[in-house]
Amino acid sequence: xxxxxxxxxxxxxxxxxxxxxxxxxxxxxxxxxxxxxxxxxxxxxxxxxxxxxxxxxxxxxxxxxxxxxxxxxxxxxxxxxxxxxxxxxxxxxxxxxxxxxxxxxxxxxxxxxxxxxxxxxxxxxxxxxxxxxxxxxxxxxxxxxxxxxxxxxxxxxxxxxxxxxxxxxxxxxxxxxxxxxxxxxxxxxxxxxxxxxxxxxxxxxxxxxxxxxxxxxxxxxxxxxxxxxxxxxxxxxxxxxxxxxxxxxxxxxxxxxxxxxxxxxxxxxxxxxxxxxxxxxxxxxxxxxxxxxxxxxxxxxxxxxxxxxxxxxxxx
Numbered sequence: 372x373x374x375x376x377x378x379x380x381x382x383x384x385x386x387x388x389x390x391x392x393x394x395x396x397x398x399x400x401x402x403x404x405x406x407x408x409x410x411x412x413x414x415x416x417x418x419x420x421x422x423x424x425x426x427x428x429x430x431x432x433x434x435x436x437x438x439x440x441x442x443x444x445x446x447x448x449x450x451x452x453x454x455x456x457x458x459x460x461x462x463x464x465x466x467x468x469x470x471x472x473x474x475x476x477x478x479x480x481x482x483x484x485x486x487x488x489x490x491x492x493x494x495x496x497x498x499x500x501x502x503x504x505x506x507x508x509x510x511x512x513x514x515x516x517x518x519x520x521x522x523x524x525x526x527x528x529x530x531x532x533x534x535x536x537x538x539x540x541x542x543x544x545x546x547x548x549x550x551x552x553x554x555x556x557x558x559x560x561x562x563x564x565x566x567x568x569x570x571x572x573x574x575x576x577x578x579x580x581x582x583x584x585x586x587x588x589x590x591x592x593x594x595x596x597x598x599x600x601x602x603x604x605x606x607x608x609x610x611x612x613x614x615x616x617x618x619x620x621x622x623x624x625x626x627x628x629x630x631x632x633x634x635x636x637x638x639x640x641x642x643x644x645x646x647x648x649x650x651x652x653x654x655x656x657x658x659x660x661x662x663x664x665x666x667x668x669x670x671x672x673x674x675x676x677x678x679x680x681x682x683x684x685x686x687x
Contacts, residue, residue: 407610407644412560412664413600416461417589418454418507419569419627420617422638424578428586432594433640436613440642441684443652446659448619452627452634454569457618457657458510462487462520462562464661464680477509483517485677488661492560493524495670500557501526504549505564506533506541521562527552538567539588546592553599560668563596565589569618572625582625612643612667616660641683649684659683 422444425433449456449467455475456467463470463485471479486494489501503521505511511530513519521528529548533541542565549563571585572578593615600611616639621627627634639655645667658680665672666682 408608411611414562414614416564418566421620428583430590432590436642440646442640444638446637446639446655448637448657452619461657461660464678488664499559502558502561504529504545506531507566538570542567550599576625615640
């Protein structure tokens with residue numbers, strides 16, 4: 372089953388206060404153009420990838436992006452190191468103490484106060500086009516009040532059920548949907564979720580051959596997405612920042628949720644023209660991803676938002 376939803380028009384009055392916080396710097400056009408072109412962000416989230424295992428798997432597409440950009444294999448994720456709080460922190464830019472999610476049931480979530488970066492884009496720069504594609508349904512399908520972290524306010528959401536289709540197949544469907552959107556539409560900010568590595572490791576209870584094959588398949592999906600970005604006729608006039616990260620690591624038995632280094636250590640990759648003058652990688656956390664995406668899009672981070680993350684590439 373696939374569900375595609377499109378954002379209803381938001382009431383102008385409901386956005387008035389948010390629009391007061393400007394997103395454009397001096398000299399930027401309606402889409403925030405800079406000397407490098409129109410800022411665009413593609414965030415690819417690959418579930419449950421240990422950085423040390425990633426380093427051992429042939430991943431030519433991820434390796435090429437890392438070689439040309441900024442990469443750390445020593446970033447920190449949330450406590451507990453499970454998907455609900457970790458994806459919430461990556462997408463909102465705050466730790467679980469603020470967004471309230473401490474389990475995979477998403478109880479206690481406070482996305483009304485701490486929304487995803489895509490939701491903030493819609494609030495602050497509604498003229499920008501947002502997109503999300505995923506196959507772990509809790510990210511997009513939870514009861515209202517406050518709803519999921521990727522709500523209908525996002526312009527286009529494409530969802531598949533990884534448990535229904537099989538995770539490798541569902542990740543392929545997610546990738547195909549995102550590639551089609553890059554080809555046919557004009558998105559400014561995208562989030563693409565790939566769940567197969569995590570589910571494969573759980574299913575086999577290991578970080579062995581099956582898990583590594585799933586990581587290699589994710590790399591091929593990354594390559595398809597990057598090819599789609601570069602094939603856009605308007606690509607020479609666009610300033611793409613590609614972000615790739617994971618929510619948590621795992622133990623040798625495939626489990627996670629504790630505070631061991633193997634479970635808490637994640638990787639963060641950033642690649643694109645904007646990273647050429649970034650300083651060498653230093654301390655980083657999963658909360659820095661959302662802040663980096665917002666900053667690249669030219670959206671000024673209001674201190675009132677209470678973000679814990681800081682844009683990567685800035686002095687710490």
